[in-house]
Amino acid sequence: xxxxxxxxxxxxxxxxxxxxxxxxxxxxxxxxxxxxxxxxxxxxxxxxxxxxxxxxxxxxxxxxxxxxxxxxxxxxxxxxxxxxxxxxxxxxxxxxxxxxxxxxxxxxxxxxxxxxxxxxxxxxxx
Amino acid sequence: xxxxxxxxxxxxxxxxxxxxxxxxxxxxxxxxxxxxxxxxxxxxxxxxxxxxxxxxxxxxxxxxxxxxxxxxxxxxxxxxxxxxxxxxxxxxxxxxxxxxxxxxxxxxxxxxxxxxxxxxxxxxxx
DNA sequence: CTGGATCCTCGTAGATACTG
DNA sequence: CAGTATCTACGAGGATCCAG
Numbered sequence: 001x002x003x004x005x006x007x008x009x010x011x012x013x014x015x016x017x018x019x020x021x022x023x024x025x026x027x028x029x030x031x032x033x034x035x036x037x038x039x040x041x042x043x044x045x046x047x048x049x050x051x052x053x054x055x056x057x058x059x060x061x062x063x064x065x066x067x068x069x070x071x072x073x074x075x076x077x078x079x080x081x082x083x084x085x086x087x088x089x090x091x092x093x094x095x096x097x098x099x100x101x102x103x104x105x106x107x108x109x110x111x112x113x114x115x116x117x118x119x120x121x122x123x124x125x126x
Numbered sequence: 127x128x129x130x131x132x133x134x135x136x137x138x139x140x141x142x143x144x145x146x147x148x149x150x151x152x153x154x155x156x157x158x159x160x161x162x163x164x165x166x167x168x169x170x171x172x173x174x175x176x177x178x179x180x181x182x183x184x185x186x187x188x189x190x191x192x193x194x195x196x197x198x199x200x201x202x203x204x205x206x207x208x209x210x211x212x213x214x215x216x217x218x219x220x221x222x223x224x225x226x227x228x229x230x231x232x233x234x235x236x237x238x239x240x241x242x243x244x245x246x247x248x249x250x251x252x
Numbered sequence: 253c254t255g256g257a258t259c260c261t262c263g264t265a266g267a268t269a270c271t272g
Numbered sequence: 273c274a275g276t277a278t279c280t281a282c283g284a285g286g287a288t289c290c291a292g
Contacts, residue, residue, distance in 0.1 A: 030284080030285095031284085031285075058285080058286060058287075060285080060286075060287085060288095061284095061285065061286080064285090085292085
């Protein structure tokens with residue numbers, strides 16, 4: 001099932017959902033969550049794999065980001081008792097659904113990036 | 127026209143669009159932009175009107191938020207030379223399109239809020 | 253390899269007071 | 273009414289070292 005995009009009737013969904021929206025934005029609004037979610041979009045990844053793909057993220061922030069995502073049930077963390085140790089991360093179904101919303105965001109960004117940049121330069125020219 | 131939500135083919139849209147997504151998130155990821163955009167969703171508003179509706183925002187932050195949104199071509203600022211002075215803010219078409227994306231986000235939040243809270247308490251119970 | 257612990261810096265937002 | 277100016281506090285995030 002898809003999520004309502006326009007929802008003409010629920011103009012007050014924003015009004016009611018202020019805290020809700022803030023929660024989501026605080027979840028994905030930090031510096032690295034979206035990046036990590038995107039990297040996990042298609043497949044399972046290991047820690048240092050994510051680290052390289054998400055450069056220039058620091059170890060500390062990748063660790064913290066993954067822990068936060070795991071806490072919210074957006075990614076799974078699987079420890080393999082091998083030597084050397086190996087930990088796999090992957091998106092949960094909920095994480096996948098968030099990824100779709102993020103893709104909608106990316107689509108909007110793509111459509112409007114040029115226009116926004118134009119507006120900025122025009123605005124700054126004063 | 128709607129924006130692609132799923133986009134099975136463009137799995138790398140996230141990969142390419144990292145900076146793009148970050149731009150959007152920096153735009154709406156701050157504490158007040160989404161709130162203001164929602165309040166402007168249906169109609170034109172004046173400064174102190176927005177101020178009251180967006181409590182507990184401070185004058186400074188409302189001013190800064192509106193300036194940022196205006197800079198990106200998301201809201202218009204109309205000064206009326208009356209006495210006392212009066213300034214009207216309203217969404218541009220681009221701002222309306224962003225509002226729709228924000229509503230999609232709100233929808234996701236609504237659908238998943240309970241599950242996320244459950245995950246958190248379960249995670250914290252360890 | 254996969255992290256945890258510590259220290260430190262730098263930006264952002266709040267409080268407050270003032271202006272056209 | 274519609275802002276600006278200044279000062280301060282707080283917290284996210286980077287650097288670095290250490291551990292299982």
